[in-house]
Amino acid sequence: MPEAATLVQLTREVLAGHLPALVAVDDEVRAELGASYSRERWGGEEFEKDLPGKWDLSVLALGGSSEVCAFLVASEKPGATLYVHRFAVKPACRGRALGFTLIRALAQAGVARNLVRMALVANRGNSAALGFYRSLGFEDAPGLSPPDNQRLEAATRRLARL
Numbered sequence: 001m002p003e004a005a006t007l008v009q010l011t012r013e014v015l016a017g018h019l020p021a022l023v024a025v026d027d028e029v030r031a032e033l034g035a036s037y038s039r040e041r042w043g044g045e046e047f048e049k050d051l052p053g054k055w056d057l058s059v060l061a062l063g064g065s066s067e068v069c070a071f072l073v074a075s076e077k078p079g080a081t082l083y084v085h086r087f088a089v090k091p092a093c094r095g096r097a098l099g100f101t102l103i104r105a106l107a108q109a110g111v112a113r114n115l116v117r118m119a120l121v122a123n124r125g126n127s128a129a130l131g132f133y134r135s136l137g138f139e140d141a142p143g144l145s146p147p148d149n150q151r152l153e154a155a156t157r158r159l160a161r162l
């Protein structure tokens with residue numbers, strides 16, 4: 001875990017206290033990467049949406065002054081699967097293992113809930129994210145997704161031990 005960053009479970013209460021900052025980080029990353037990050041803007045409604053297991057699984061990383069450095073929104077899907085809906089590290093906080101720390105924390109929460117795999121969809125133009133996921137052991141997975149997207153999966157037990 002990088003110095004001066006704290007992982008916090010993204011409960012409804014925590015979300016309420018950090019919502020404008022989360023939307024601002026998401027907007028910053030969309031401005032940076034465009035559609036290779038996401039075609040959709042996430043505002044309050046998207047962050048607040050209720051999904052199975054979401055408030056137990058999602059995480060936030062806060063810096064030394066409690067500023068939002070990174071977030072990961074996940075939920076439980078059929079097939080004992082942890083699904084990553086939205087995940088970003090603020091540009092100023094990258095390269096310090098924060099992304100890795102959030103994925104590992106999610107995997108550990110998934111193992112505790114008997115979820116066997118972590119899945120997500122990344123845009124094929126998002127080379128940084130694809131390199132990141134592959135370095136953690138994610139592999140291409142079959143599944144219906146638009147041609148410019150790649151579905152990736154990894155075993156939660158393996159990620160939890162990284």
Ligand SMILES: CC(C)(COP(=O)(O)OP(=O)(O)OC[C@H]1O[C@@H](n2cnc3c(N)ncnc32)[C@H](O)[C@@H]1OP(=O)(O)O)[C@@H](O)C(=O)NCCC(=O)NCCS
Pocket residue numbers: 029033037087088089090093094095096097098099100101120121122123126127128129130131132133135136
């Ligand atoms: C992808 C992302 C989450 C990585 O976060 P990060 O905190 O910088 O990554 P980490 O420091 O934890 O990196 C862990 C490992 O991933 C790999 N990695 C990280 N960034 C990489 C990059 N740009 N290219 C290739 N590999 C990379 C490295 O192997 C790294 O290990 P190392 O530092 O020992 O070499 C971050 O770049 C990001 O937020 N991108 C924009 C949002 C986004 O694309 N989200 C995913 C949507 S599907």
